[in-house]
Amino acid sequence: MPGEPAAPLANIAAALRRERERVGVSLTELAHRAGVSESTLAHLESGTGNPSVKTLWALGVALGVPFSRLVEPADVDIRVIRAGEGPRVGSEQADFTGTLLSAGTAHLRRDVYLIELEPGAVREADGHTPRSIEHVVVAAGRLRLGPEGGTVDLGPGDYATFPGDTPHRYEALVPGTFAVLVMEHP
Known part of the structure; x- marks a missing residue:
């Protein structure tokens, strides 16, 4: 309409x-x-x-x-998000796109994102809600991430977790980098 x-x-x-x-x-x-x-x-x-x-x-x-509560569509019985679809939000700082795959509920406060990054500028993130925790599994490429002063480099299949309530960063080290990000919000 x-x-x-x-x-x-x-x-x-x-x-x-x-x-x-x-x-x-x-x-x-x-x-x-x-x-x-x-x-x-x-x-x-x-x-x-x-x-x-x-x-x-x-x-x-x-x-x-959580961020996800602002972009998640209304509930449905079954939800499929095809590759390249879904609510995508880009970063003004870097070639970084987050696609919300699943938002938590009032009882299960976690969100699942697919993040896509390209080398160049670094995605600097402010701290999120208190006691948030980020979990990341790299699917392709190489990714440098973590809180300020404590970043690590990851490759395909590697997993890292860190506090999401402090400033942190994401940086693609090679083209075509993407990962799954799970954010916990206590």
Whole structure:
């Protein structure tokens, strides 16, 4: 239907309104807490904005919810995400794309992402919600990741875990790098 935002923008718009109302804050207050402009937040809630990863993470932290709760579509009985599809959000810092594969629930607070990276700029991430933990398995390529001052290099099949509530980084060392990221949110 013309005039309606396309998914994932419609999912993000609905989730932002739902979570903001759940917390009981105004658009102005949420914008202030997240450090984003009120007009940016208004555009996102109307489905006309173009959110960055950093903006959505800031809004999630301000709302006390995982990033995934802002981009996950409504529940369905069976869900298939074909390669190259799904709610994809890019990084403004690096050639880094995260595709949400599965969001946690109120009782199971974990999210599963497919992340794709290319060599070049490093994806610097701020700390997420308190006590978050990141688990990463590299599927292809080579990846340098971890908290500031404690990065490790991984290859296909390698696994690493680290605290996600402190600043950390992701850097592709070869073209075509991708990995599965599981984020736990206590």
